[in-house]
Amino acid sequence: MSATIKDVAKLAGVSTATVSHFITKKRYVSDELGQRIDEAMKALGYKPNTIARSLKIKRSYIIGVVVPSISNPFFAEIVEQIQKIAGKYAYRIMLYNSNNDVAAEKRIMDSFLSAGVDGIIDVAPLQTQAQLDKSCGVPVVITDRPPFETKANIGFVCADNYKGAAQVADFLISHGYDRFAYFAGPVDRVPNARERLNGFTGRLAELGIEKELCQVYCGEYSFDSGYETMQKLLDKEDITQGNWAVFAPSDIMAWGAMEAAKTQSLKVPRDIAIVGFDNIFYSNYLYPALTTVENPTKELGQKSVELVIQAIDKHELLSGRKVILDAPLIERNSTFLHSQK
Amino acid sequence: MSATIKDVAKLAGVSTATVSHFITKKRYVSDELGQRIDEAMKALGYKPNTIARSLKIKRSYIIGVVVPSISNPFFAEIVEQIQKIAGKYAYRIMLYNSNNDVAAEKRIMDSFLSAGVDGIIDVAPLQTQAQLDKSCGVPVVITDRPPFETKANIGFVCADNYKGAAQVADFLISHGYDRFAYFAGPVDRVPNARERLNGFTGRLAELGIEKELCQVYCGEYSFDSGYETMQKLLDKEDITQGNWAVFAPSDIMAWGAMEAAKTQSLKVPRDIAIVGFDNIFYSNYLYPALTTVENPTKELGQKSVELVIQAIDKHELLSGRKVILDAPLIERNSTFLHSQK
C-alpha cells in the first residue's frame, strides 16, 4: 500500500491541510515546514492520489477521445497532436476506438462520463445529429465533421470539405480530364462524405459537366474499399475512352484504388489519374506520389484540444463554436496535364 | 450536477446499499425494488461515478499504455489491439506518446501511478534496465523489447528479434547477395536494435562473410532516418559493384530508404535490394512491395493485455514471465534472386 497524505503529514509533523497546500501551492507554507514535508514525501515515495483528488474537486484533468480507427494514419496523426497539446495543459487523454460502430461510440461516451472526463473530443463521429445534440454535462468538440446548429455545449473543428472537394473538380477540368469516377465514402452515415460528394459533383455541374460523365460509387474510407471499388469501375468502364480521373476522398482509399489499378497493369496517371483527400504523411511517398487535398491533422488536433480545454477551464459554453480550416490542394504525380499527353 | 447514488436511493425509497448492490449484482435485490431502482436511475439519468468507485475499491480498471509514437503504424496497430482486447475485459486504456524521450517516459509512468492505473504496458521502452527494474506497485508488461531477468512484477512480450534478423542474413546469402548495408536503429538506447544488429551480423559471420562486406550505419527507426541513411550509403559506395542488399530493420525506415534510392533513379530490387522489419499493413503496398520480417502486432498487443490483466485480476506476480513470438520472413518484391539477373 503506498503512502497517503496522512502518512506524509504525520512524518513531517504537520497537518494534512498543510501538506495539501504545500503540494498545490494554494497557500503559503513556511520554508521550514516545506522542507520537512519535502523530506517526508521523498522518504515515503509519496505520489498524490489523483483519484481522490478528482473526487473532491470534481475535475479529473482527463479528456476522452474517440476515433473510428487509430490504425488509420489520418486519425493517428490527429490523436498524436491532441495528446501533445493536452499534455502542455496538464491534461491526460483516455483513448477509444469505435471501429466505425455507432453503438460502440455511444457506449464510449457513457463510459467517459462515468469515468469523469472533463471534456470529450469526438473525431469523425457516426452518431446522428440528434444523438450528438443532447448535451451531456461536459463540453464536447466534434472534429472532422461539418458543424450543425446547436444550443448544446458542443464545438466544431473541421476543414472546409465542400471547398476542398470542389477545387478538385476545378483542378481536374482545367487539366483536361473529361471522365470522372467519385468513390464516395459512407454517404449515408458520415456527413463529411456527403459534403465532399456535393462539393465535387456540385462544382462539376456548375462547370457544365453532364451528370453521366461522373460515376459515383459508394464505399468506405478504407484501403480495401478503395481497392474493390476500383475493380468495379474497371470491370464496368472502358478506361481507354476519354481522360479518366478517379477522386477517392480519403488517401487510404485512394491508395487502395491505386493498387487495384496496378494489378491490371494500368499506369497512374498515364492511364488513369487518382486524387485523394487528407494528405497523410505517407501520401507523398506512394508511387506515384498522391495528388490530394490537405486535411490539416495538426491544426485539427490542436484546435480541438484548445477548444475543449478553454471550455473546461473558463466555464465557457461552446454552443456551436466552429473552427473551419482551409483544405488546399496538394498537387503531386498521380495526376497530370493531359495536354502533355 | 449529475445524480448520485443517494438521489437514486431516495427516489426509489431504498438505501444506497441496495442501489449499489443492485448495480454491481453483488447481492440479491427483490424484483420489486430492482424495478423501482431501475426507474429511478432512468428518471435521473444516473451514471455511476467511477472515480468514487475506484477510490473505494482501489481499482480503476484502467491500463496505462506508453508508446514511442502513435503515428508510427507499427505502434498504432499494437495500440488498436490492446484497446480492443482490454475492452473485452472491461478495462479502459490511458494512452501516452513518449516521443522517444526517456524523461517523458518516466514522467508518464509516474503520472500513471498517480492516476491509479491498475497496470501498465510499456511499448518499446527507452529506459534502462535498472530504471525499469524497480518495481512500482502495479504489474507492468514490457512489449517489443527483449526480456531481462528480474524479480520485479514485470512481464515481457516480444518477437524473436535475433532470429528474425538472422534469417534475413540466410535469405540474402542464399539469394546471391554479396554486399550488405545494415541501417541500425538506435543501438545505444533500444535493446531490440542491438538484438537485430547482432542477429544479422552474427549470422553473416557464421556464414563466413567478412566484416568489411557489411556496412553498418546507425540511425533512428523513422522514415526520415531511412531516407538520409540511404543517401549516405549511396554517397559513399558504388552500388554497381556487387549485388547490394540493404537491411533497414523497421518498415518505415526501409520505406524511407526506398524513396531515397528512387530519387537517384535506382530501381529496387534491380539495382539494390531492400528488406524491412515489422510487416506493417502498408508494406505490402509499397512499390515494390517490401520484403520484411513479421513483427506480429496483433499478438504482441493481445498477449500484453492478457498478461497485465491476468496479473491484476489474479494477483499473480509476473516476475519475469516472457512470451516470445515468432518473427517469420515475408518475401515480397523488394528483393529477388540474383541468379535471375
Next chain:
DNA sequence: CTGAAAGCGCTAACAT
C-alpha cells in the same frame, strides 16, 4: 501562518 474536520460518491462490513 497552520490545524481540525467535513464531505466528494461510492462500497462493504455489520446489523437487523
Next chain:
DNA sequence: ATGTTAGCGCTTTCAG
C-alpha cells in the same frame, strides 16, 4: 432481504 454507516485519500472552509 435490506438498511446503517464508516471510510477510501484528498481539498478546503472555518477557526484559531
